[in-house]
Structures are given as structure tokens and as C-alpha cells.
Amino acid sequence: MPDCAESKKEMNRRTFVAALGAAALPLPLAAQELAGDGVVAAVNERLVRVLLASGDAVAEPKQIDAWHFSWNGRTYRGGYAYVQLASGRRGLINAVSLDDYLYGVISRELSPEWPKATQEAQAIVARTYVLSKMRPEKTYDVLTTDSNQRYAGITSESTAGRAAVDATAGTIVAYHGAPAQTAFSACCGGRTADSKDVWGSALPYLKSFVDPNCAGTPEYRWEAQVPYDTVQQILDLPRAGTLHGVELKNMTPSGRPRSVVFEGSASSVEVPTGELRAAAGMKVVRSTFLRTVTASAGGLTISGNGSGHGVGMCQWGAQRMGGKGASASEIVAFYFPNTTLGRV
Ligand SMILES: [Zn+2]
Structure with a gap:
């Protein structure tokens, strides 16, 4: 419903303002350091801090209005700020509310033509993933590449991707009541990988198992x-x-x-x-x-x-499951056994 959507947007805006603090506003934020208490507030308010680029030669973003800016030929929601990275280099981050961030992820990860249930499963898994990456002691939360989740701001959004985020708002993959450490890759190649073999940490919902769903898909x-x-x-x-x-x-x-x-x-x-x-x-x-x-x-x-690390959700397998009528919750349950759907 439009009214609810508008109300949610307004809430996101208020959250954003509260998280960045009065010192960082009015925009532009370009000269503001999002550090110290500001970072803690941003994490507490679920502002995702995406590192867009680093180095002294990074082009200056251009503010469009209070809630959008353009940079490097793309348009982004939220604000931007510079941070000092651990390497000593200057980093440009996009600070953006959780679901506005996910808007820019889903159709960068999956085709908007893929089944609705698959996109909703991706939204749930991507939301959970980024929550597990948000830590105040760090200067940023995620990169824009396969190292974390693909993200290109509004430029990569689609109606289908935004609908998947809205339809699953607040839903995450939970293990014993806490957000699970979700993972996904393009195609597991018929058998998922165990997180212990890939990253050294064993988790009961990231074990290896046979995935019959992705057989014959393009990256199999x-x-x-x-x-x-x-x-x-x-x-x-x-x-x-x-x-x-x-x-x-x-x-x-x-x-x-x-x-x-x-x-x-x-x-x-x-x-x-x-x-x-x-x-x-x-x-x-x-x-x-x-x-x-x-x-x-x-x-x-x-x-x-397969393609990618193979741990957790196999995107091509999820595509086939969705195509055969599985729901988002069934897809998530298959790829993350021993978990439940939870709320943030
Ligand atoms: Zn697979």
C-alpha cells in the first residue's frame, strides 16, 4: 500500500538523520567524518556503510538532493562520507539504510526476470548477510563486489528487486534466535561446500550437502x-x-x-x-x-x-526451485538447514 510504503520511507529518512547526527547534516556530508560515536550510531540504527572506493584520487560525489547523490556515473540513496581506512588511505563510503541498501543489491545479484520466490529468498539471505557484517569497530561494513554482495546503488535497482525487499521486510535467517551467518554463491556445482573447509569455521547450517537443483544450469x-x-x-x-x-x-x-x-x-x-x-x-x-x-x-x-565458493545458498539452484513453485521460506530452509526465519 502506498501509504505504508511512504511511511516506511519517512522512517528510513528519520533513521538516517538520527544515525548520522546533527553534526553531519545538512548535507552534503562530503567533509564530514563518520567516525567514533557516529559509527556506533550508524550501526545501531542499521545504516549500512558501503565502501565505494579508496585512495586520494577518488572523484567527489555530487549531491542531488537531501537523500541522493551521484558518483562515478551512478546514483545512490543515502549519504556519503570519507573515512580513514586501516591502511591509512582515504575511503569513500555510502551510508544507507538497510533496505535501501538491499534495493541496490538484489538485482545486481540476480536477474529481475528470475522467479519472485527466488528474489525474496535472496533478499532474506542478503539482509541477514549484511547484518552479520555490521560492526562498529570497523570503518566500513561491506564492499560492492563479490567479496561481499554486489551493489551499485539506484542504478542497479529494479521494480522486482525492490518488491522482494519490501515483501520480506524485517525477515532474516535465524539460528537459535540470532541472525545466522549466511553465505551464497552463483552455483554450487551439485554439492555445496562446508564453511569449515572454505573459511575454517564450522556452522551447523553451512555444511556440505548434495544440491540436485542446479544440475544443467549455465554455471554448473x-x-x-x-x-x-x-x-x-x-x-x-x-x-x-x-x-x-x-x-x-x-x-x-x-x-x-x-x-x-x-x-x-x-x-x-x-x-x-x-x-x-x-x-x-x-x-x-x-x-x-x-x-x-x-x-x-x-x-x-x-x-x-559451479561458480563461487559454494557455501550456503546456490543462486542457480534457488532459481530452479523458485521456478518449480517453491516459496522463499522453502528455498531458505533447503539451503540453510537447522535455521528458522526470524525478525530484526
Ligand atoms: Zn547448486
């Missing part, structure tokens, strides 16, 4: 050609001498090798799979769920399953 299987020039120095492959074999080693229970051993005439070189992926390019070797690695004169041919 891939093959990559990686030239030696790209990786051999980074991975110290010349030390092996002439390569005569490659072995996938130390398989996790989810079927992902922890390392790849290059066997050569001089020695064997063992490379952690994550390092191989980083050296080849994260979008070239799309996951650590490797199936085969073969060496030939020109380089490596690598095949694998």
Missing part, C-alpha cells in the same frame, strides 16, 4: 584454458621441471581438492587450489570444485563444477 560445469605464462611464475611451476602429471589431492568431504600437485622431472610442486584459482583468475577458474587438471605444451586445461 565449466572448462578453462590457462596459459603457462599466466601462472607458472606465480605458482613456482618451473621448479617442477618438465611436467608429466597433475594430481588433485586432499579432497574435502564435498569433493573439492584442497591442493593440486604438479609432478615434474625435477620435483613435485603442491599448490593450494585457492592459489591456483587466484593465479589463473577468479572468473577463469570459477570455483575450487575442480574435476580435472591436465597439462599440455601450451598450458593447463582445467574443468570444474
